[in-house]
Amino acid sequence: MARLESLRPVQRPRLYEQVAGQITEWITANGVRSGDRLPPERELATQLGVSRATISQALVALEVVGAVVVRHGDGAIVTDLAGTPRIVDAIRAHAKRLPEIIDARDALESKIAALAAERRTEAHLAEIDAALDAMEADIDAGGRGVEGDELFHAAVTAAAASELLSKMMREIGELVLETRIESLGQPGRPRESLAAHRRIADAIRAADPAAAAAAMHAHVMRVSDVAILHDGA
């Protein structure tokens, strides 16, 4: 039974998203500055050819993101964050920015590995070992060890005990996953990757932050080779 794990659900465009995008464009295009007011909802509705309810939804979205603040009876005021596109969207939009993902991953995971080496408990080490075992078992069975790979990085992140770094990793996690799957798809890679993970685990166990960071750095860079090659193909 062939897997189709690379397939993703079709894009279901929401009207409010499109409207929010158009409003954002309008903001940047017209040089609207922080503090300026958007046109009234009713006017936006007629101009963009949608209902006021949809405009309202778009404004909710923009408000949640922090691009505008809507004031009852006054209007929607543009904030200073308005021109800033959302992090993941910005990347996906250009798509050719895999190197940026690598850089970010390197920055975060190297630090995470170092912190993990300082703060790991026995429970964390056990969790990391379990992930490595799962990875090895899967590879022995002919798999690519993707699941164990994910578990490993999750365990290391947990050991680092930083909610902030953890959250940031989660933010780019979706993008990282793609590069990870690509990398492990290459023949011989899984075993090599397993060895790299072992080196990271050893450094963490040895409570050696610098070595852990270096090992993680090397691992991330090794993965990036493939990803970039694949990207350029």
Added chain:
Amino acid sequence: MARLESLRPVQRPRLYEQVAGQITEWITANGVRSGDRLPPERELATQLGVSRATISQALVALEVVGAVVVRHGDGAIVTDLAGTPRIVDAIRAHAKRLPEIIDARDALESKIAALAAERRTEAHLAEIDAALDAMEADIDAGGRGVEGDELFHAAVTAAAASELLSKMMREIGELVLETRIESLGQPGRPRESLAAHRRIADAIRAADPAAAAAAMHAHVMRVSDVAILHDGA
């Protein structure tokens, strides 16, 4: 004339916010897990006593935050981020997590400095110098060089040429700023900080990534000392 700066505009609660909050509570209270479906909009509307339009707005808000994903014809599916409060809020909530900010800043800025050393152009170097000059001038004039400090880090970040890392820095920027101001407030600190910035700039100019990262790391750690002490007071 007594100031009333502690006064804030009255809370103008939005219905959709309240509804979103109730839905979130419902999720955590009922042990709803990732992948489970929320009740239909129509049912939520009658149960919470609001219109479907408002429910829809609340779901837009939750969707933007990433707590749910709404599928046409199917329902609103809870994601694994549902229980996770917003990144900045999470930190602010505990408030005692300054160390985490330092860790994150260190991870990002060290990498940014390294990348800047690799990719800086003459224009970037000029920008960095300008920031240092502004910092020095302000300090000579008795100031703390806060503005120049910000300009410096902004210039280095620009030189790193990574939209992703840049965005991440912006995300924690608000929090970093607080620690920065605290640090520079100590007597003697501004000049010392200026020297540290110069070392970073030199490494970047010399196109030495490792040295740049090390200098930035040292700088961030130096700042953290003060911040943590201040925090413990």
Added chain:
DNA sequence: AGTGGTTCAGTGGCCTAGCCAATAGGTCAA
């Protein structure tokens, strides 16, 4: 002048009612 009410037009907040479109799940014939 300055202060405080009043009014009014503009604006967002929220609602009701309804149709359209997508989905999941069943039925039935090939």
Added chain:
DNA sequence: TTGACCTATTGGCTAGGCCACTGAACCACT
């Protein structure tokens, strides 16, 4: 077993309307 079809359920979006809030203009009073 497969594929086509139907149907109930659900979200997407619209239209139209009432209410509450805001800000500016105006006015009366001090």
